Amino acid sequence: MAGRTMHAVQYDGYGGGAAGLKHVEIQVPSPKKDEVLLRVEAASINQIDWKIQKGVMRPLMPPKFPFVPVTDVAGEVVEVGPGVHSFKPGDKVVSMLNFRNAGGLAEYAVASVNITVDRPPEVSAAEGASLPIAALTALQALRDGGTKFDGTGQPGNVLITAASSGVGSFAVQLAKLGNLHVTATCGARNVDLVKRLGADEVLDYKTPEGKSLSSPSGRKYDVVIHCTVGISWSTFEPNLAANGVVINLTPTPWTWFHSVVKRLTFAKKKLVPLLIFVHDKEDLRFLVQLVRDGKVTTVVDSRHQLSEAAAAWAKSMEGHATGKIIVEMGGEEAMAPVVAG
Numbered sequence: 341m342a343g344r345t346m347h348a349v350q351y352d353g354y355g356g357g358a359a360g361l362k363h364v365e366i367q368v369p370s371p372k373k374d375e376v377l378l379r380v381e382a383a384s385i386n387q388i389d390w391k392i393q394k395g396v397m398r399p400l401m402p403p404k405f406p407f408v409p410v411t412d413v414a415g416e417v418v419e420v421g422p423g424v425h426s427f428k429p430g431d432k433v434v435s436m437l438n439f440r441n442a443g444g445l446a447e448y449a450v451a452s453v454n455i456t457v458d459r460p461p462e463v464s465a466a467e468g469a470s471l472p473i474a475a476l477t478a479l480q481a482l483r484d485g486g487t488k489f490d491g492t493g494q495p496g497n498v499l500i501t502a503a504s505s506g507v508g509s510f511a512v513q514l515a516k517l518g519n520l521h522v523t524a525t526c527g528a529r530n531v532d533l534v535k536r537l538g539a540d541e542v543l544d545y546k547t548p549e550g551k552s553l554s555s556p557s558g559r560k561y562d563v564v565i566h567c568t569v570g571i572s573w574s575t576f577e578p579n580l581a582a583n584g585v586v587i588n589l590t591p592t593p594w595t596w597f598h599s600v601v602k603r604l605t606f607a608k609k610k611l612v613p614l615l616i617f618v619h620d621k622e623d624l625r626f627l628v629q630l631v632r633d634g635k636v637t638t639v640v641d642s643r644h645q646l647s648e649a650a651a652a653w654a655k656s657m658e659g660h661a662t663g664k665i666i667v668e669m670g671g672e673e674a675m676a677p678v679v680a681g
């Protein structure tokens with residue numbers, strides 16, 4: 341598709357939020373040796389997308405401007421690079437684009453085969469695009485906390501904070517598959533939803549009980565999957581089992597320091613900061629299969645057309661999404677590439 345152009349959404353520099361996004365016509369990228377070119381059907385926005393725009397990873401990311409953001413996509417293969425034998429045009433897939441190149445807010449994007457998996461017909465593009473960062477992070481965090489997903493897991497107690505978030509909504513469902521008793525926190529409006537996802541007990545985070553994090557049934561937590569900010573160790577500590585561990589998905593420098601101190605002092609209760617930049621293809625395949633089999637479902641906060649990308653971006657930045665924010669690229673006709681010049 342060399343020489344053709346496509347519609348994309350990009351930003352030209354750090355900052356600017358949703359107002360910094362611009363709609364442009366740019367060249368359709370070409371797949372390199374181990375890449376496929378996708379016609380993007382859906383993408384999902386994660387907090388890291390707008391945090392990169394804010395400059396939290398400068399000067400590494402983005403490596404240059406202008407930059408087309410968003411990594412999590414589902415689509416159809418339209419072209420394969422010369423080294424690709426595992427996919428062919430017409431294959432439906434889910435992929436996580438490289439952070440440094442990104443490119444998800446566009447009609448076409450190149451994806452590495454290393455983190456691209458087949459998408460069966462039972463899994464919609466929106467469901468597929470919802471998975472990469474959010475569900476893979478939830479899966480890895482639970483695994484790091486000792487959860488097993490092959491039926492050999494021991495029963496245990498997990499606390500999931502911000503269970504209505506993209507990551508948290510997957511974490512609740514995966515924790516149940518891992519044979520855990522789930523205590524969850526979320527806002528009052530989402531208590532019923534989080535119970536339907538499988539949580540055994542739910543605390544409204546704005547109430548005194550929610551602020552204390554204490555389990556209504558008196559349990560002590562073996563693992564905490566901490567999906568939000570602003571909760572101190574002194575709140576977690578009395579709620580942990582003797583060897584309990586807090587997996588902190590939004591670590592600050594203080595979290596890293598505190599975790600090292602705990603290791604050096606052989607503390608039994610542990611704090612583990614977790615930032616994941618490289619994800620595993622087999623894990624993504626596993627999650628797609630769970631969705632296909634109806635064992636995990638995507639909570640969709642809202643769906644937006646690419647023309648409304650700014651609204652989707654602003655929604656994510658507000659921090660009150662319930663589940664995933666999806667951007668859809670429209671029907672086949674709307675996506676026909678435009679010949680340059």
Ligand SMILES: NC(=O)c1ccc[n+]([C@@H]2O[C@H](COP(=O)([O-])OP(=O)(O)OC[C@H]3O[C@@H](n4cnc5c(N)ncnc54)[C@H](OP(=O)(O)O)[C@@H]3O)[C@@H](O)[C@H]2O)c1
Binds near residue numbers: 473477508528567590
């Ligand atoms: N470590 C990693 O590699 C990694 C990867 C992905 C994400 N993350 C982090 O994980 C966190 C979740 O990400 P996400 O994209 O899933 O977030 P998100 O969907 O944007 O989260 C929004 C949700 O969180 C709820 N929430 C906010 N503060 C809360 C609190 N104090 N207690 C309970 N619920 C609260 C909100 O509920 P209300 O609307 O009711 O307030 C809303 O439903 C973020 O901090 C993100 O940066 C880390």
